[in-house]
Amino acid sequence: MATNKGRRVTMSDVARHAGVSRTTVSFVLNERADAAIPEDTRARIRASIEELGYRPNAGARALAAKRSEWYGLITEIVTAPFAVDVIKGAQDRAWADGKFLLITAGDSDPAMEAAAFDKLLEQRAEGLLYATTWHRAVTLPPAAREVPVVLVNCFDVDGALPSVVPDEVAGGYTATRRLIDAGHRRIGFINLDTGIPAAVGRLQGYEQALREAGADIDDTLVVSGHATADGGYAAACELLDRADPGHCPTALFCGNDRMAMGAYDAIKERGLRIPDDIAVIGFDNQELIAAYLRPGLTTVALPFEAMGAKGVDMLGALTAGQPLTTTQVTVDCPLIERSSV
Amino acid sequence: MATNKGRRVTMSDVARHAGVSRTTVSFVLNERADAAIPEDTRARIRASIEELGYRPNAGARALAAKRSEWYGLITEIVTAPFAVDVIKGAQDRAWADGKFLLITAGDSDPAMEAAAFDKLLEQRAEGLLYATTWHRAVTLPPAAREVPVVLVNCFDVDGALPSVVPDEVAGGYTATRRLIDAGHRRIGFINLDTGIPAAVGRLQGYEQALREAGADIDDTLVVSGHATADGGYAAACELLDRADPGHCPTALFCGNDRMAMGAYDAIKERGLRIPDDIAVIGFDNQELIAAYLRPGLTTVALPFEAMGAKGVDMLGALTAGQPLTTTQVTVDCPLIERSSV
DNA sequence: AACATCTACTAACGCGCGTTACTAAAGCGC
């Protein structure tokens, strides 16, 4: 552990200290099975490594071996409590595969994002993961084609790149089904207000669950609003203040947790109780909201961690030259039970 | 942009294609002022680079030049909507300095964290940033001493390492002062319940502001609770249900936004209005809570982005061999105005 | 004793690049 200020310790230093050649040190370090090196020599070398505080130079190693042993992950960071889970899933899996994961913020600025790709490629990443905070179509800079790439929580417009995305339809189904199982038949759906995959898919799942349960689909129970607490508040008011009280929904499925947060306010304002008078289910499982709302919000989680892990799996297959069975992989959105249903 | 599947394009390929030596290409790439290379030769080389899709190998370059041109950032990711801003600040600043920032999740698992240090050092990072999600003392693995390190939002127990932390005292002062300026004199303080720097510092700032305003400090107005919505709810109930109504606080300073969220519930339950009947101010500026609470929560922000940027600055000075003027730098916590005061 | 087979290594090359030292040719003054 000598802290030699000037030059860093190299393999040659270790070899000299242990009285062997550099090649032998390399063999021991890489545990080459074909080289016959007796245990006492190995021990001597390991002792020298320890004593000198030797640390292999990953750059030089990558240069000689022609592979870097690490992946790059590019993700938008700005709005991103989510990105965190992707990172965790991806990193854990990469770690298990003996690979290392280096992360870069794409920052939604296209120029900086392209630069991030360039930098990662200059560092000779073996593969790249590109993750977004919300499920959507993306267009990658051309540089991205130089190395295996897997898209996480997004897909490219021409569908050529492998991707792993949440199963929005199944998620919408799961949420609605949970309310049906609790006895509800008139279920209001506060949907996101744009034609993004999340809005389209969840609506489809909602209708599918209702049909399956034999409940009739009432279009007036589906409203959409801005994906904010205010938007959720407004939409909930609209549903709750319907003329005919008998037609009021007994449960609300909210397109995301922020909207559910607004719906909570609207419900409480009217003196109704959750879940006794009206049940609420959210989507996204934003911890900061869902867990701290009172009562705790039952919601459907986006499987960020699982998607990150799956993305690394696919990257591993690709870099190993294995063909992928499917280009687009979907991951289930699990139900998170709290106390609002 | 030829996509040569097999071998990657090297500088020698470019040199051959442009009809010059590899050295000349290197000179053009690095824009060496001392080498006299006419514009037409430069243009020819640049054209070859473009045509062949050449991309320098950062590892080889680092090996030859003996510097990697990038920093590493290690941060806990698990609980971390916060960390995100540190990353943004650090990355932007590094970018501006011509350095690149590679990020790794420390994951709070000490073994994995030590491994992250090892990996980053093996990659020959020129400097390391270590960031935590909450302000506290940390102990770094011994490997961290091999290269300049700056701590962000934390400090090491023996105070030897440079660090940048939020000014908790000034933050507590700012929050309290804001309430005083709004005319409040009886200000309840729902503090965090442990002796962490945030709790100690903010209390100190709170008392300082009151003293300065000539208001007397009433110990019964200071309660502490768990740093959750439930904790905030309980503490708020305690303060609001005081025996003597005349001694009820007219404003609440909450140790964090989650607690403020709970306080909101307690206040609304009692039919009081924010900010008319009682003002509330939070701490942390957790966007997901503060911005979506109704009414929007006025709060004090932790300067994560600024701390990240400052950390990179210090790293830049350290790697350049400049001595730091101060080891511990504090950054102000700005007031974020919304509608709860 | 001569030869083949292991055991335990080592010498030397090349990965892609930055850098230093050197040179051949052109331009210039006289």
Add this chain to the structure above:
DNA sequence: GCGCTTTAGTAACGCGCGTTAGTAGATGTT
């Protein structure tokens, strides 16, 4: 035409390592 400076480059080394080919000595075989 000669020496001197400038222009426009190039050859060669080494960064720290993986890897291939080879070798000196010990052991077994006939």
